[in-house]
Amino acid sequence: MPDINKANRQVCDVDIRVLKTMAPFLFFDTANTTTAGLSGDSVYAMKKGTRAIAFHNPIEGTMTIEAQVMPFKAYALFSDGTIDSVATFAVKKTITCGTAGQLSVPNAVAGTVFVYAAGEFGNSPIAGTYNATNGTFTATTTGQIAVGTGYEVGYLVTKTSGVKKVSFNNKKVPKDFYITMSTLDKGEDDSLTPFIMTAYKASIQRNFELSFSSEGDPASVTITFDLMEDKNGNILDIIEDTSEADELSVSKSELTIGQGASASDIQIYGASGAVTATVKDSSDASYAKIHAQISGDNDTVIIYTDADAAAGSYTVTLTDSASNSVVIKVTVVA
Numbered sequence: 001m002p003d004i005n006k007a008n009r010q011v012c013d014v015d016i017r018v019l020k021t022m023a024p025f026l027f028f029d030t031a032n033t034t035t036a037g038l039s040g041d042s043v044y045a046m047k048k049g050t051r052a053i054a055f056h057n058p059i060e061g062t063m064t065i066e067a068q069v070m071p072f073k074a075y076a077l078f079s080d081g082t083i084d085s086v087a088t089f090a091v092k093k094t095i096t097c098g099t100a101g102q103l104s105v106p107n108a109v110a111g112t113v114f115v116y117a118a119g120e121f122g123n124s125p126i127a128g129t130y131n132a133t134n135g136t137f138t139a140t141t142t143g144q145i146a147v148g149t150g151y152e153v154g155y156l157v158t159k160t161s162g163v164k165k166v167s168f169n170n171k172k173v174p175k176d177f178y179i180t181m182s183t184l185d186k187g188e189d190d191s192l193t194p195f196i197m198t199a200y201k202a203s204i205q206r207n208f209e210l211s212f213s214s215e216g217d218p219a220s221v222t223i224t225f226d227l228m229e230d231k232n233g234n235i236l237d238i239i240e241d242t243s244e245a246d247e248l249s250v251s252k253s254e255l256t257i258g259q260g261a262s263a264s265d266i267q268i269y270g271a272s273g274a275v276t277a278t279v280k281d282s283s284d285a286s287y288a289k290i291h292a293q294i295s296g297d298n299d300t301v302i303i304y305t306d307a308d309a310a311a312g313s314y315t316v317t318l319t320d321s322a323s324n325s326v327v328i329k330v331t332v333v334a
Helices: 072-078
Strands: 013-018 024-028 033-039 041-047 049-055 060-066 087-096 102-104 114-117 126-129 136-139 148-161 176-187 192-204 222-229 236-240 255-258 267-269 274-283 290-296 299-306 312-320 323-331
Touching: 024 072, 033 176, 041 102, 060 192, 072 222, 255 299, 274 290, 290 312, 299 323
Parallel strands: 255 323
Antiparallel strands: 013 024, 013 176, 033 060, 041 049, 060 222, 087 148, 102 136, 114 148, 126 136, 176 192, 192 222, 192 236, 267 299, 274 312, 290 299, 312 323
16 A cells, blocks of 8 residues: 555544453543653753763653543543442432331431431431331431421432442552554545554553533543553554555444434444445345435444334445445344
8 A cells, every 4th residue: 555644533442451461441432532642851961062962761651531421430440440339328318207207218327317307407317216127217206207298318328239339549559451542544545544552551640530510511531541661661552554444344233223213323444435325125125214324524324214114134235436345234123
């Protein structure tokens, strides 16, 4: 392939693997910005006040991921990579009395239940005792909790199902990771070429900030890794993969979709010129109630169905101007 000029305006997908085992930890494809950079200072021997001989210090580098949409597992990068299924946290609820003098407060941690009259949360609590066995708070004075009245209750609850927890403490040591960032460069001839960056040993910086606001942009998290030298002296590679630049491919070759539904954008790789789509049913006949919309610079396809599209198996064939083609198998479910 000739060496042509290329440019880039596509954020990287990030493949993060545990360095020790090379097991996949997280595939991050929702970032807004990804960066990779190296720096290396030099010191100089001077001759009559001018720089004469350079001595290069070891290079240093970082990789960053900035995202507003991200999986919960990303937070485990800052800890030891473990996600627990047991969590304890504070709850404030309004509970209506069903039995005079009592409130049902299931699963509360003993010693943490405080009951208040409506609008009095945090002031003077109603005296009483909590029975953790049956999950019942009983007022010392029965008349203070009346049937049909709501009371504000604050307590701690421990959940053992349906929760995920990442813990941060000085006992948990973050893992080192092997990271691959991949994107697509666009050439002056409209070709798309994979551009890949490999960090051989990445150690996360344990500083991040969570900021939540009712105004402005959605919350954003920045994840920063320090790039280190692995046992073989490798730090960072940048790779241009021209072997696949002219091969038409897609990020998802099989798709299940409901009637009247729309699929997420499917990435198109290696397209030469304009891409067209042909939809056929299982009998290889053209089908008009499934649609494939090519968007962007012929680099994504959105597949959607009419509400009366028949359930069954279909194919969407994408073809570029060089007559290269790729097939996406589509299953429509009622």
